Amino acid sequence: MDKLSIKYIVIEDEPLARRGLVKLLKGYDFLECLGMYGNTEDARMVMEDQLLDLIFLDINLPEESGWDFAQFIPAHIQIIFTTAYPNYALESYELNALDYLLKPIAEDRLKKALDKAVSHFQQKVPEKGVVSPTDHIFVKADRKLFRLELNEIQYIEAMKDYVMIHTKDKKLMVAMNIKTIFNQLPNTDFVRINKSFVVNLNKVESVDNHWVTIAGFEMPLGASFKEDLLERIKKQTINR
Numbered sequence: 001m002d003k004l005s006i007k008y009i010v011i012e013d014e015p016l017a018r019r020g021l022v023k024l025l026k027g028y029d030f031l032e033c034l035g036m037y038g039n040t041e042d043a044r045m046v047m048e049d050q051l052l053d054l055i056f057l058d059i060n061l062p063e064e065s066g067w068d069f070a071q072f073i074p075a076h077i078q079i080i081f082t083t084a085y086p087n088y089a090l091e092s093y094e095l096n097a098l099d100y101l102l103k104p105i106a107e108d109r110l111k112k113a114l115d116k117a118v119s120h121f122q123q124k125v126p127e128k129g130v131v132s133p134t135d136h137i138f139v140k141a142d143r144k145l146f147r148l149e150l151n152e153i154q155y156i157e158a159m160k161d162y163v164m165i166h167t168k169d170k171k172l173m174v175a176m177n178i179k180t181i182f183n184q185l186p187n188t189d190f191v192r193i194n195k196s197f198v199v200n201l202n203k204v205e206s207v208d209n210h211w212v213t214i215a216g217f218e219m220p221l222g223a224s225f226k227e228d229l230l231e232r233i234k235k236q237t238i239n240r
Contacts, residue, residue, distance in 0.1 A: 004030045006121055008054040009046055011069075012082065013038045013061050017103060021056060021082070024110055030118065040069040047224055052077050054098075054117055059083040070097070071158070071177040072195035074224060078120060080113050096183065137184070139165065141172040148172070150189060154214050156181060156198040168215070191229050194222035201232060 008031055012018040018036050025031050034052060037043040039062060046052060057079050059066040070079055078098040086102055098120060099113035138145045148165065157164040158178035165172045174181070182190065182198050192198050193212050197219045206213045207229065212221050221229065 006030055006053045007032045007034050009034050010036045010056045011043050012058040040064045054078045056080050056082055071179050075183055139174045141174050153200050154203045158196040193225050193229055194220055
């Protein structure tokens with residue numbers, strides 16, 4: 001078995017806490033630090049350019065909170081939240097976080113969180129769940145449950161704390177973030193192309209280096225999502 005290597009970054013606006021956490025993490029040889037950041041804007045560039053596995057993410061950040069940022073983190077990147085406030089624990093698990101650490105972070109508690117990370121990456125847990133049955137889902141909109149055939153869905157658009165599900169004939173506004181709904185769709189048909197859009201591969205009309213088109217509507221293709229999309233399409237591409 002190859003030696004485990006987990007690449008991580010720390011996002012924490014307090015310099016002392018930031019440096020202290022990284023110092024603790026240096027004691028684990030399977031961890032590789034790709035950077036320390038005081039805000040989410042700087043960290044976005046790393047997510048675009050580097051192969052990242054794990055983020056230690058403070059919740060109370062200036063300009064954009066850790067909660068808001070977490071909704072746009074690709075599903076394959078795991079999150080360990082850090083905060084001085086214990087009342088956020090439930091919400092962290094609703095965002096599928098790997099763990100939740102209270103500051104100041106105790107070494108034994110950090111070790112337990114890292115044990116979870118090791119277990120996750122060693123087992124290569126699938127990034128997405130599979131809907132059962134796999135031909136339809138139910139979503140709640142306008143105080144009703146709507147049945148949607150998966151092959152009806154063209155694309156899904158993030159709108160803050162909601163998503164808009166687009167089909168050929170209708171749009172449904174659902175109170176759910178895009179990461180949550182993406183993780184519950186079958187990964188054979190659906191792929192995330194940027195922080196704001198999930199597309200049905202069966203509905204894609206065209207793709208180039210920058211855009212994905214469905215039903216005449218162009219959506220930007222994010223750099224950190226491009227490889228996954230092109231790899232999926234490659235399997236169905238007829239070559240000369």
